[in-house]
Amino acid sequence: MAVHHLLDRFARSAVTMTVYGTDPDPDLVDRLESQRIAVDWRALPAPDSESFVVVRQAGRFAGTVRLDVLQKFLSEPALQQRTRTLPDPDEDVQLLLSSLTNTVLSSLGRGPLLATAHEFEDRAYRIGRGTLRVSFQSLSTFRAQADRYRTLAADTELAIHIYGRDDWDPPAIPGVTVHATSDDEFGRLWLLAFDGNGNAADKCALVAEETDPGQYRGFWTYDSPAVDEILASVATSF
Template sequence: MSFGRILSEVADREKRVIVYAPDDSGGELADVLATRNLTVDQRRLPALSSEAFVVVRDDGEFQGALSLEDLLEFLTPPIRRPEELDSLARKHRVVYELLDDTVFVSLDRRQLLATSRELEDRAWRTGRGRLHVGFQRADAFAAQTAVYRELATTDIDIHLYVPGGVSGDPLADTPVTVHTENGDRGRYWFILFDDGERGAQNCALIARETEGGRYRGLWTYDADLVAEAFDAVE
């Protein structure tokens, strides 16, 4: 199994998003989600009803609901300072859970960094298991060393993959293992977490840069899919 194969398999699945709104605002969401394997339908609400909301169904089964405003805020966010990303990830946690296992083809680095924070926070709160993280460039690794120095204080077995290695490893005094021979893995931004127990906290992000700073990939909380991603790395 490879990362490319995992992305192809997930691309064959489809979820259904139903927008309930008193106007045609569902059309905006359809445009934003046009690059995902999602079907977007709209149901008209009475004009005096409450704010528009979105329902997500997978194989006909109800998965959850959230406000249209929150979903659009995540999918088309304004430029945010780095210190705001942690609060963004917490606020949009429901978005990650509802849209997992859907392939995206046009997210930018800000959105992926916010998603990464959600997965790293899940690992931090669990405090055990294994965490494998791949960086496409050494400068991306250098910018995140403080995050992984903090995670290294837990009982998590942490492996970081940096193409070409790093000069003067800033994590050399921690139990973190840095890998420099990455092969095909070096083309992907990935975060894989296994909680070491029943898999309730397992999660993964796999993304590959396409052009113009945009990325194609997925995030998932499916334990079997996370296991496949670990097999692709190990």
């Protein structure tokens, strides 16, 4: 699938983080540096709740996020895997995703990816129209999200397409088209792309390739041409 070259393109993004906080968190620093993100920790004589992170891409300011939000996003997968209802936007996670857009992270667990997918699903829910294409790798993985997508389809006019290896027969859901495949490439990709109902500012996509069981290399993007390319690549694969 043509989306792989985007992984290579965005892998060249130079990201740095300056943390303003109290005592350094060695686990967080190691985790970020393993993602090729340079970290500069600066002492801030303030409560932990006021610690924050400044993100730069290619030397340019990309955003500011709370330190505890970044720590939870990367280090507490169980928190991210809770069932969320629709709509349920998380503004702190939205700021984090915006700051790290077009950045390939090479050692992601399922928790951060699920949190990202939920934010993008929530965006599609709020807009209520357009096309949403999602690869769950295998249709059996979709089982845990079926009720969420039933709500997403019932409450909106979205055209929803689900892709995955043919290892489970999902129940029919009005508004949801299921594409079963034996393609190994779909089996490796966790992918979600929303066309924003044609509005470039509302487009978003997540692409992650499983490199080891439960570990992924991936990125998310709000770049309109990149989202269009991902959508077209998935659609033309069937």
